[in-house]
Amino acid sequence: MTVAERDVDHVRGAVVGWVSAALALVLVLAVAGWQLGWLDGLGDDDAAPPVDDPAAVAPPPEVDVAPVKKPRAVAPVADLSPTLDVPAVEAALKRFLRDKDLGPHVVAAVEPLRGGGRGYEFASSGADIATPASTTKVVTSTVALSLLGPDHRFTTRTVLEKGATPRVVLVGGGDPFLLSNPQAKWGTNTEATFAPKKADVVTLAKATAKALRAQGVRRVRLAYDASLFSGPAVNPHWPSDYVPTGVVPPISALWIDEGRDPQGYGFSADPALTAAQVFGTALAKAGITVDGAATSTVADAAARDLASVDSAPLAQIVQRLLEVSDNEAAEVLLRQAGLAHSGDGSSVGGQAAVKKVLAAGDVDMDGSVLYDGSGLSRENLMSPHLLIDVLRWASSDARPELRAVLTGLPVAGFTGSLANRFDNAPADGPGRVRAKTGTLTGVFSLAGIAVDLDGSVLVFALIADQVPPARSGLAQIALDDAAAALGACHCTR
Numbered sequence: 389m390t391v392a393e394r395d396v397d398h399v400r401g402a403v404v405g406w407v408s409a410a411l412a413l414v415l416v417l418a419v420a421g422w423q424l425g426w427l428d429g430l431g432d433d434d435a436a437p438p439v440d441d442p443a444a445v446a447p448p449p450e451v452d453v454a455p456v457k458k459p460r461a462v463a464p465v466a467d468l469s470p471t472l473d474v475p476a477v478e479a480a481l482k483r484f485l486r487d488k489d490l491g492p493h494v495v496a497a498v499e500p501l502r503g504g505g506r507g508y509e510f511a512s513s514g515a516d517i518a519t520p521a522s523t524t525k526v527v528t529s530t531v532a533l534s535l536l537g538p539d540h541r542f543t544t545r546t547v548l549e550k551g552a553t554p555r556v557v558l559v560g561g562g563d564p565f566l567l568s569n570p571q572a573k574w575g576t577n578t579e580a581t582f583a584p585k586k587a588d589v590v591t592l593a594k595a596t597a598k599a600l601r602a603q604g605v606r607r608v609r610l611a612y613d614a615s616l617f618s619g620p621a622v623n624p625h626w627p628s629d630y631v632p633t634g635v636v637p638p639i640s641a642l643w644i645d646e647g648r649d650p651q652g653y654g655f656s657a658d659p660a661l662t663a664a665q666v667f668g669t670a671l672a673k674a675g676i677t678v679d680g681a682a683t684s685t686v687a688d689a690a691a692r693d694l695a696s697v698d699s700a701p702l703a704q705i706v707q708r709l710l711e712v713s714d715n716e717a718a719e720v721l722l723r724q725a726g727l728a729h730s731g732d733g734s735s736v737g738g739q740a741a742v743k744k745v746l747a748a749g750d751v752d753m754d755g756s757v758l759y760d761g762s763g764l765s766r767e768n769l770m771s772p773h774l775l776i777d778v779l780r781w782a783s784s785d786a787r788p789e790l791r792a793v794l795t796g797l798p799v800a801g802f803t804g805s806l807a808n809r810f811d812n813a814p815a816d817g818p819g820r821v822r823a824k825t826g827t828l829t830g831v832f833s834l835a836g837i838a839v840d841l842d843g844s845v846l847v848f849a850l851i852a853d854q855v856p857p858a859r860s861g862l863a864q865i866a867l868d869d870a871a872a873a874l875g876a877c878h879c880t881r
Contacts, residue, residue, distance in 0.1 A: 469503030470844040470880035477508040480877040484870035485510055489862035490832075491854040493518060497772035498874065501783055501837060501845040507776075517755050519853040520770035521826030523835040524763030525718045527770075528738075529706040530778050530793050531745045532721040535728040538703035538789050542724070544587060544642070546596045547691035548605070553679055555609040556596060556694065557687040558667050560642025560660060562616050562724050562733075563587060563699040564717035565708075568644040568666050580711050581803050584700035589644055589667040595695035597674035607677040611685040612664035616641035617723045619734025625759035625767045631655070636764060639719045641733070646716040660684070703792040710796030710824055711804035715762040722761025735760060751777045763826060772849035775835040779847045783837075797822035797836045800872065810868050816841060817872020823848075830855045832867050844880035 477498050485494050495518050499507035509516070542563040549555040567588035600608065621638035622631050630636050634654035637647030643659035644650075644666055656662040664682035672678050699705065709717040719735070726737025729744060742758055754771040782793035798804030801811070801818030805825040810818045823836025835849040850870055855863040 470500050470842070471503075472498065472500055472507060472846070473879055473881050474506055474508050476877060476879045477874070480873040480879060481508075481510070481870050484866050484873060485850070486512070487863075487866040489855070489859040489866050490852040491830075491856055491859070491863070493854040494850075494852045495772050496848070496850045496870070497776055498846055498848045498879075499776055499780075500880070501780060501847045509772075515755075517769045517771045518833075518851040519766055519828065519831050520763055520768055520775070520835075520851060521828045521831045521833050521853075522713045522715075522763040523775055523824050523826040523833045523849070523851070524758060524761065524768055524770070525710060525713065526775060526782075526793060526824050526835055527742060527746075527758065527778050528718050528722050528725070528761040529710060529796070530782050530790055531742050532725045532728075533702060533706060533790050533792060534745050534749070534787075535725050535741065536702055538701060538706075538792060540702040542699040543696050544589070544592060544699075545696035546592060546599075546694040547687050548600070548603075548608075548694050549688050549691045551609070553607055553609050554605055555611055556600070556671070557685060557691060558589075558592075558610070558612040558642065558664050558682075559687050560612070560614045560616055560640065560663070561699075562641040562720055562727075564646065564705060564714075564720035565699060566642075566644055566663070566697075568650060568663075569670075572645055580708065582704075582708075584704035584708055587697035587699055589663060589697075590670040592695055592697045593667050593670035594674050595697075597671055597676045599694040600676055605676075607679060608671075609680055610664065610668045610671070610678050610682045611687075612642060612660055612667075612682055613685055613687045614640050614642040614660035615686045616727070617733040619736060623719075623735050623760050623765065625765040627766070630764065636715055636719070636762070639716075639723065639735075641720075641723075646714075706792040707796035710793065711798055713805045713825060715764060718762040719760065725761075746774075746778070749781050751781055764828075766828065766831075770851070772835075772851060775849035776847050779835065779837065783847075794822070794837065797824055800868070800875075809864070810872055812865060813869050813872030814876035816876035817869075817874075820875030821871050823871055826851070827864075829860075830857060832860075832864050834867055834871050836871070838871065838874035840874060840877055840879045842878050842880050846874055846879060848874060 485496055492513055494512040495516050496510040497507060543561040544563050544566055545559050547557050547559060549557060565586045567586045569590040570588050621640060631638060637655035637659055640659040642663050644663045647655045647659040649656045650666060668678050668682055705717060722735060722738035723733045725741040727733045729741035730737055738761060739758060746753060754773050756770040756774045758768050759765045781787060782790040798806035800806045800821035821836060821838045823834040826833030831853045832855055833851040838846045838848060840846060850867055852863060852867060
C-alpha cells in the first residue's frame with residue numbers, strides 16, 4: 389500500500405469516527421431532552437392549550453360516548469336525634485308485628501338513637517317483657533367493655549414450682565378464644581368481617597420450653613390451674629340437656645377451641661384438662677420430658693413465671709362475639725365482668741355486675757331478669773326498652789370505649805348472623821339495618837339500629853317469644869321484615 393492509500397484510509401476512518409461520535413451525542417441529547425421535557429412543545433405552535441377538565445376532552449369521531457351524568461350527592465350526615473313520627477313507625481311495622489306467624493306474644497320498641505321525645509311501643513298481649521335469647525349478648529358485651537375497657541387482654545401463662553422434679557403449671561386467664569394450635573380452624577366463619585388474632589397453647593409450650601432450657605430444666609411434671617372462675621361450670625338456669633347434647637360446654641377459665649373436643653366430636657367434658665393435655669404434648673415435642681399425667685391445682689403464688697400468651701383486645705373479642713353470636717365467649721365475658729366488678733368469677737358474680745353497671749349508667753332494668761351472658765337461658769326476661777337504653781349508652785360520645793358494641797352488630801343481608809337473611813325484606817332495608825339476632829326454639833328477637841330514608845338513626849328492639857315451632861321460618865322472616873321496614877320508611881320529622 390502506498391503512502392497516498394494509507395492517507396486516504398486514515399482520513400476515511402477519521403470521518404467515520406467523527407460522524408459516529410456526533411450521532412451518539414445527538415442521541416444522548418435527544419433522550420435527555422425527552423426525559424426533562426425540553427421537547428414537549430416542539431412542533432406544537434398551533435396546538436390548543438391543555439385542558440384541565442377531562443370531561444371536556446372531545447372523544448375521537450369514531451367513538452360514541454354517552455353524556456356524562458352529574459353524580460348523586462353524598463348522603464347527608466345522619467340525624468342522631470330526630471323527632472320520631474310515631475304514626476309513621478306504627479304504619480311501617482303494624483302488619484309485620486301482627487303477623488300470626490310470630491305467635492301471641494310480641495313486644496317491640498323504637499326510639500331515636502339520641503334525644504328524648506315520645507317513642508313507639510308495642511305489646512301484642514300480656515307483659516311487655518319477654519325472653520330475649522341472644523340479644524342478651526348486647527348487654528353482656530357492654531358491661532364487660534365498661535368494666536375492663538376495649539384494650540384489655542386476657543393472659544394465659546405458665547409458672548414453675550420447685551421440687552425434686554420441678555412442676556410446670558398452666559394457668560388459665562379466661563381467654564375465650566385460646567386455640568389448640570396456631571392453625572386451628574374452629575373459629576372460621578365466612579360471614580364474619582374479620583377474625584381477631586388468637587393465642588394458642590402450642591406457641592405457649594414452645595416459649596415455655598425455651599425458658600426451661602435457659603434454667604437448665606429438661607424434665608418436669610405438669611399441672612393446670614383453672615381456678616380463676618368459680619361456681620358451677622354449668623349454669624343451673626340452662627335446660628339440663630344443653631351440655632350433654634353439645635349446645636354449650638362447661639364454662640372454664642382454661643380451655644382451647646372454646647371447649648371443643650380435639651377429636652372433633654362435640655365438647656370436652658373437662659375443658660381445662662383437655663387444654664393441659666394438648667399443652668403437655670406440645671411441650672414434649674419442644675424437647676421437655678413430661679412425667680406422669682396432668683393434675684389440677686392452684687398455682688403457688690411464689691412460683692416463677694416462665695412464659696405467657698395474650699388474647700386479642702376485648703373490643704375485637706366483642707365484635708366477633710356479637711357478629712357471629714358466640715355463646716361460649718359471652719359466658720366467659722360474663723364471668724370476667726364479675727371478676728372485674730367484685731372478684732367473683734361465677735355466673736352469679738357476673739349477674740351482679742350487670743345490675744350494678746347498668747344502674748351506674750342510669751339504665752333501668754325495667755323488670756328485666758338475666759341469668760346468663762349468652763341468652764341461652766329461657767328464664768331470662770327483658771324489656772325492649774332495656775336493650776334500647778343499652779344501645780343508646782354504647783353510642784354515647786361520652787363512652788367511646790363501648791363503641792365495639794355497635795360496630796359488632798351484623799349488617800342486614802351482608803355480615804355475620806344476618807348475612808343470609810333479609811332476602812325478602814323491603815328493598816331499602818338491607819344495609820340500612822344493623823342488629824343482634826336472637827334465636828331459641830319458639831323465640832326470635834332483633835335489637836339494633838336502623839337508618840331511615842330521611843337519614844335519621846333509630847334504635848329498636850323486637851322480640852317474639854311464643855312462636856309456634858312449625859312457624860319458625862316464617863316468624864323469622866316477619867321479624868326481619870319489620871326491622872327492614874324501619875330502614876325503608878320516612879319515620880322521623
